[in-house]
Amino acid sequence: MRVGLHALGIGYGARPEVIRAVATAAETHGFARLWCGEHVVLVDTPASRYPYSADGRIAVPADADWLDPLLALSFAAAATRRIELATGVLLLPEHNPVVVAKQAATLDVLSAGRFSLGVGTGWSAEEFAALGVPFAGRGRRTEEYLAAMRTLWTEDPASFAGEFTRFDAIRVNPKPLRGGRLPVVVGGNSATALRRAVALADGWYGFNVPVAEIPAHIAVLADECARHGRTLDELTIAVAPGDGSPDHLREFATAGVTELVVVGAPPPTPDGAATWVAELARTWIRLAG
Template sequence: MRVGLHALGIGDGARPEVIRTVATAAETHGFARLWCGEHVVLVDAPASRYPYSADGRIAVSADADWLDPLLALTFAAAVTSRIEIASGVLLLPEHNPVLVAKQAATLDVLSGGRFTLGVGVGWSAEEFAALGVPFAKRGRRAEEYLAAMRALWADDPASFTGEFTRFEAIRVNPKPLRGGRLPVVAGGNSDAALRRAATLADGWYGFNV
């Protein structure tokens, strides 16, 4: 069994000295991977139900620090040399897929091929509204974005045409170190999320199960 550490970059764990200490200690003691999740926005009184607790409320206070996962993991990668790093999870439909493809590949290169991209579709309608992204069809959007990013990682130049994104003969470099393919795990406990993990991703990121 390989054991990882989750929730780097939240609350007290968002302080650089804590990230450095936890990351280096985890590497020294043989932990497999460091995980860092994402919320761009939290609100004080959400109408959206958090799906991973009995009362429908997230345990993190809305005023807690919550670092951007790709930036936090870049910091963790810089103070370590062997332990793997992963987003657990990046809320993919909230982002531009061309930009995420570049950021994820950059992190993979800087970490020496240690990065796994964990993605999810999100549960907070308030967060999507603040970012100006439709909450509806977020699952389909995430699946399309993943296909587009894989084209960008594998092809140079790359083209893609879909419902939510399209590009023609563009070059996005660097490429991931493992043959133009970055490992992707899909999060979520719904039937759609489990299907996504089984058919479109390289594995499943389980949470509170």
């Protein structure tokens, strides 16, 4: 079982010297992948419920620095050579899919094929309103945008006509190094997100999932694979457990988790960040191995 690290882009993890230190230390100490999430907009008192905590509130303060994940991962790519990179997750329906297709392909090329695009539908109605995107229908929009992006990655010129986007005989380059099979991971813990991961993507990213619920989520993935003529081993199953410890590693592996993602906030200095990553590696990677 691989071990990834979700620690870039927020607070101290938004500082360039800390990003460089975390990325290089993670690569040195054997982490498989660096994850970076997204919010374009936060508000002080959201009415929308955050779905990944018991109290419905996001732990990140609204005034915290939160980097664009594609730009942050591009910076991390330049500081490393082997470690994989993933958005965890990019809120796809908030973006123009033609632009995201180009940005994702660019990052894949610049990282020599190390990038996976993790996408989600989003939960904050306030964020969608600020961006001028309808909150309703965001699931359909996400699915259509993925189809449009795969068209752009594989066809040249490319044409697409859908409910939310359309283009005719356009050229968008570069192409990802793996073409239309640039890995796409769907985030979200709902049954709909799990179904979408199997139907449209190459993997699932479960964030802040209680340990006791992980086997049930993976069982849903297995059932959906059977319905779509796929096998579970075709998917990457990355999970950031909400209440896990190294004592649960065997339990995660038995359930079918292929990548355990450690979530944390690095300290404010490069030396401190490097030491922090080394300690995480000793705690998680040694036991996972």
